[in-house]
Amino acid sequence: MFESIHFDSKGRVSTNASRPEVLAKLRTIVGDSNVVVDPERVEPYGADAVKEKFPPEAVVFPESTEQMVEILKLANEYLFPVTARGGGVGYTGGAVPVDGGIVIGTDRMTRIIEINADDLYAICQPGITTHALQQAVEKQGLMFAPDPASYKDSFIGGNIAENAGGMRTPKYGVTKHHVLGLEIVTATGEIIHTGGKTVKNVVGFDLTGLMCGSEGMLGIITEATLKLLPMPEATSTVRANFHSMEAACKVLTKFTPHGLLPMAMEVLDKFCVAAVEENFAFGLSKEAEAILLVAVDGSKDEVEKNAAVIEGIIAANGGFDILRAKSKEEEDKLWDVRRAISPSLMKYGTLKINEDVVVPRSQVPALVAKIEEIGKRHDTFVANFGHAGDGNIHVNFVVDRDDPEAIARARRCVSETFQLSVELGGTISGEHGIGYVKAQYLDYAIDRPTLEVMKGIKKVFDPNGILNPGKMFI
16 A cells, blocks of 8 residues: 555545655654554544545554654655544544545644643643543633533544534634634644734734634644633523424524523434433433523523523423423433434434534524425435534434435435525534535535635645645545
C-alpha cells in the first residue's frame, strides 16, 4: 500500500514512496510503538459512526506539536494523504481516510496545560475528551458549556474541527462560541497561532473562527484555548408528553414572551419513545406521541421560578404527565432517555441513515411534519429527535442494509429532506459537518461563488492537497 501512495482515482496527487523509508522516518519521529501498520489494529481507524471502512496505510500517534510538524513536513515531501482523527464518533466520515495515506491519532495528546479561574479559560491538547475537560474544570467551580451527546467519547480537537453543538446550545451556543485561540500545524508543517486568551480580539482576520468547522482540511489543531464560565448554582429539567410531535415543537417559541431562554430543549417522536422504552424500560407513557425535555439553569431561586413557569407554559399548550426532577439523580435519569435514543433506533432496521438538518426554531413544526410526509411518500421508516431548541433535528431513515431498493428510497428521502431544510431557511447540517457523506449535497446550501472562495482558502492553507482529501469538495 505504501509502495505507491496516492490520492484517489481522480489523480489529485500521485507519488511513489518506499514503504520502508516512509515508515522508518515516521518511527524516528514518534517512536516504534506509535506507528501502527497491523491490519487488525489499523482497521478501526478507517471508519466512524457511518461504519463504512477505508483503512489507512498506517496510524501514527504523536504526543507534541513538534512531532506533528515533522509528520506534516514528511507528508509534504512524499505527498501522501494525512487525516487527523479524534474520537471517531462523527456521522459524515470527516475523520475517515477515504484516499488512504496515514491517520494521525491524537489519542496521546491529552494534557490540560492550564485552567485559569481568574480569566476564565483553559488550555488543552486536542486529544482530551469533552467529558474529561468538563470534569476537570468543574472541580474549580467552572463550566465548559459545549455538551455534545457523544461527550464521553468525542475529543476536543474533533469538536472544534466539526464545530460540534449539543444539548446546551440554545443558551450557550456551539463549540466556536467557546474557542478563544488555537495552535495549529499547517499542511506544510508551519505552526500558526490564532486568537488568544481574551474574549475580545479583533487583531487580524478571525482565523480561529475559520478553523472551527474546517473538518481538518486546513490544519491540525495541537492546542486549544477555551472559554470557561462560572458553574450555575442550580439546574432543573422538566419533561412532558404530548399527543403529537407538532404540538411539542410548537411550544419551543412560547418561552420567549416570558423572558425565558432555556438551557436545553430536546424533542423525541413516538418511534424514539417506543424504541427507548423497549430497550431500557424507563417507564415512558405509551400514550405519548412525543416527549419534550426543557432544562434551565441559574441561581436556585431563579431556577425554581423559571421551572414553574415552564411547567405552566407546557400545560397550557397541550403537555401532559409533566414531570420535574427533584434531584440531580432524577435529572440525570430524565436525560438518560435522550442519550439512549440513537442506539435504540436499530430495532427498526439494520441500517440507520442519521442526518442533522437545522432550520429556524419557528420552522421546526413544519420541518418534522414534512419529513414524515417524505418518509411516507417513499415508503421509508423515519424517526425524528434532537435539539429542537436551536432548530437542529436528527432525522433517521432506517432500512434493511440488505435491501438495495429500500436504501435507494432512503437516499431520495435524504435529498428531499436537505432541500426542504434549505427552503425553510435552514441548511443541511447543524453539527455533524459535511465530510464525504454530504459532499454531493453541498451546493444545496452554498452557492457557486461562495464555494469557490472556500476552495481558494483550502488551496492557500494546503497547497499540495494532502490534508483530509476526498471531503466536502467533489
